[in-house]
Amino acid sequence: MTDPQIALLMLGLFIVFVFLGFPIAFTLMAMGIGFGYYAYFDARRQWRSFDRLDETASTWDTWSTWFEGFVNNRIFDLFVNQTYTVMSNEVLTAVPLFLFMGYIVERANIVDRLFSTLNIASKDLPGSMGVAALITCALFATATGIVGAVVTLMGLLALPQMLKARYNPSFASGIICAGGTLGILIPPSIMLIVYAAASGVSIVRLYAAALLPGLVLVGLYLTYVIGRSILQPSVAPRPSKDEVPDMPLGKLWMMIVTSFLPLAFLILAVLGSILFGLATPTEAASIGALGGIFLAFVYRAMTWQRLRESVYLTVRTTAMVCWLFVGSYVFSAVFSYLGGEHVISEFVQSLNLSPLMFLILAQLIIFLLGWPLEWSEIIIIFVPIFLPLLAIFEVDPLFFGILVALNLQTSFLTPPMAMSAYYLKGIAPPEVRLTQIFSGVMPFLFCVFVAMILMYVFPQVVFYLPELFYGR
Template sequence: MIDAHVALMMLGIFILLVFLGFPVAFTLMALGIGFGYYAYFDAGRMWRSFNRLAEDSETLTSVITWFEGAFNNRIFDLFINQTYTVMSNEVLTAVPLFLFMGYIVERANIVNRLFSTLNIAARNIPGSLGVAALITCALFATATGIVGAVVTLMGMLALPAMLKARYNKSFASGIICAGGTLGILIPPSIMLIVYAAASGVSIVRLYAGALLPGLTLVGLYLLYVMGRAMLQPKAAPRPTSDEVPEVPLPKVLWMLATSFFPLAFLILSVLGSILFGLATPTEAASIG
């Protein structure tokens, strides 16, 4: 069996186990150990251990020798070494800290209030719900750094609101999916942290290089949503006064001050401390 066949088999088993409901982390670990055992299998090395089994008469020694023969494979040494290497990597320590920061932002109900406030503030803009959803996705993606959390939360929060406002289904779904993927690019992206740890590239340089393209992508998404809302009004109807009430400007500014600016200040503080060299990503994640 060639390597390509083994890789395809591994991918197929992974997809099957995930669809059956097995946890992704344990599925990946089991597949890695199982196929790694196959890749590093050395029959001569194993049988040398089993040959000693025939020479031993004591039961306990025989059991130990049998286990030594069955597990006499390099994959177990690599498993232990790689586990220690990942756990002792200072750059990767930032990953759970950024995830914890995003979890706190989610549980603090900031995202819900932010989406509602932006929806009211942008009610006179074409595609106001889509614009509010995209900005919320961008800010929440920046706070979490991962795609799944953003798509899941905004799918439950913004998608029903857009469908209730008679938005085109594919248009509304595309807004959520496109906004959720911004978490891969806009710092502090978890993917960039993992890539920096694997490739040895400076995470600060990766963040500096990804910030402007990420913001540019947000701007292009917003232009597309507003442009399509103007060209195809049925795809993104304007909200009525019953759906989104008219709110005085001072109250809108106060709502923004209590929902938008705290999250923006948190993000700018974390990113600013990293980009200006005031703190490492791990230290900035701890502060956040």
């Protein structure tokens, strides 16, 4: 077999092992080192230590010399260097801080206050409770960026109230599942940090580029919720005065000040300091983490146990992301050294695709990968395969990253592997069936596709803010 054929075998075996359920990070590292040992094998370099042995050498000298010859392969140097590169990456240092902010906010009892306030404030809108749940999901998802946490907490908080208010179970479930995924796209998004580290695109420009598409997607979700509530009132009945009592304006404003504004201010402070160049993403994430701790103390929700849980979950998730990067870097380096990247590039060019067709093909592949894989695995492992092709088709990596972020919403919403649906089913009342949840997320999935089409047709939605703030 030629080296490029071995590279393709390496990629094929990796996909097989993933579907068999092997841990992805360790599979990447094992295959990178295994195939890399072959790729970097140099018989002269590896066995020259035996020249020092003579007939009087002991068994220990023989075995130690053999081991020295075995490890005298550049793949081990590559592995150590790539590990150090990941651990010293300044972009990735923001990940644990943003995660910690999210886990602290999740435990600060802010969400129940926020949902109650928005429910009362929007009671005159069609589908008011759905609107309140969606906006709460968007704010909470933006603050945490952790899909499972948002869907689970909002499922425990909002879903029972929506069902009690006679909302259609499918409609209510779709709102929570779709709203919980918004943190992947809307800054400060951890997914965008990971994409920036993988692609070399400025995280500041990515945050600016993602802001308007994120608002467009939220607007499409709200349009669907309100529009369907008007056209089909039975799915979202208007609340009675007993369910949502009238509130004096002064008291309502006080509720907004104490529940909505603190979280909104924290998000805007973090995001604003990044976009206006007042702080780096890592410094802004530190501010966010400190602000999350402050909010938890203000709401009297900070306990030693909650702090320990937040630190533990932060360390666990950060370790997963970093080891994925280490494995991906080693795997990609060996794959490229064997010529696999060149084979894929030549194959794609032989298809004579237009830039639009290339984008559609790339997004279709990422959409399909979203069924068995999580967003972190797609970004770290598979997106770098597309990055060298962007220059060939004259596609801006910034634009491509925002499309990927939009597309990855679907990885949590597309049956049969819609993880948002499974998160919600795990805590939903028994009468809410999984098929109902799947049915509820489909219209929101259509909204994601509409948003992607809008980005294709009106790319300035992506480029306007980065060019306004930072120039071309």
